[in-house]
């Protein structure tokens with residue numbers, strides 16, 4: 001039996017492949033169209049198939065050839081502001097193509113499906129920490145495209161012998177502690193990555209988007225989760241599904257938030273570099289605070305955080321950023 005990891009050449013997917021291989025699950029096949037991922041990010045002996053998850057026939061052939069019993073679906077488009085500019089592109093890549101993949105799974109009898117959802121399904125939550133039962137009101141096409149996939153999975157799981165876990169990631173950060181993978185996308189927009197680039201002189205400065213939010217220091221608060229802790233949550237979800245558990249929707253965060261200024265302090269502290277920080281206008285669509293209620297994932301999966309110190313997340317991200325320059329041309 002193989003695990004199919006879509007988007008396994010990308011940031012989080014490449015850590016998932018490492019987590020599977022590290023625990024001895026060697027039958028791993030990756031599907032990635034390399035639109036933002038990297039061939040080198042797929043660790044051996046995982047097989048990389050360069051294909052599009054929307055190609056239902058190709059997905060069915062692959063599922064049959066590798067006897068896939070579980071799909072972990074990371075492939076997608078991820079930049080929230082881009083989704084506002086190109087909503088139909090986001091609905092195509094995230095929703096329409098996920099529908100094709102789910103149909104391939106159903107037609108081939110794959111019973112276990114894990115989906116990368118997002119805290120963006122909550123929009124601007126009225127209460128923090130935000131629980132899984134909170135009102136779902138995405139404010140971007142990106143968040144809507146992910147919520148629509150959650151809905152398809154919910155309905156498909158009623159009609160077919162398919163069980164799924166939708167994991168709603170909060171802000172994913174950090175890198176493999178052993179230095180084998182990390183966030184590599186050029187022109188990244190994520191705060192910790194951008195701050196590490198500024199600390200290493202790859203950017204002239206960091207801009208703080210908004211200092212007048214109703215938070216203690218006026219900047220936005222987010223729940224940053226280490227990518228290795230997140231990958232481990234997927235392993236546990238996979239084990240639960242294979243053991244017969246029912247479908248679940250779970251937040252992935254630590255339940256603790258840090259402001260933009262606290263993150264900048266951590267990057268300055270860990271790097272020892274006092275890089276330039278400018279105050280800028282609010283970025284459209286940013287909620288003031290987004291922190292996970294993280295009890296359900298602990299009770300349902302027995303998940304425990306291992307790298308939840310902000311300085312550890314930053315140190316891993318910084319180490320990866322230092323090692324990155326030579327790799328991107330590969």
Ligand SMILES: NC(=O)c1ccc[n+]([C@@H]2O[C@H](COP(=O)([O-])OP(=O)(O)OC[C@H]3O[C@@H](n4cnc5c(N)ncnc54)[C@H](O)[C@@H]3O)[C@@H](O)[C@H]2O)c1
Pocket residue numbers: 006007008009010011012013031032033034035036037038051052053054073074075076077078093097116117118119168169170171172173185
């Ligand atoms: N990074 C975060 O903070 C975050 C937060 C919440 C949810 N997520 C979700 O996690 C998943 C992975 O995100 P990431 O940060 O690793 O992004 P990423 O861009 O590094 O990885 C996405 C991968 O999917 C591939 N891909 C995209 N469209 C494809 C398609 N149609 N067919 C085949 N491959 C395709 C890309 O080439 C890339 O390798 C995404 O679904 C994203 O929405 C990420």
Ligand SMILES: O=c1ccn([C@@H]2O[C@H](COP(=O)(O)OP(=O)(O)O[C@H]3O[C@H](CO)[C@@H](O)[C@H](O)[C@H]3O)[C@@H](O)[C@H]2O)c(=O)[nH]1
Pocket residue numbers: 078079080118119120169170171172189190191192194206207208209210220221222260283286290
């Ligand atoms: O140069 C920067 C970059 C970010 N920020 C701020 O930092 C915070 C975090 O921003 P970012 O790292 O871009 O993450 P989010 O916009 O919170 O979105 C991430 O986290 C969401 C879940 O919480 C996911 O759905 C998204 O895919 C993922 O990009 C926000 O307040 C931003 O305004 C800055 O001030 N300056």
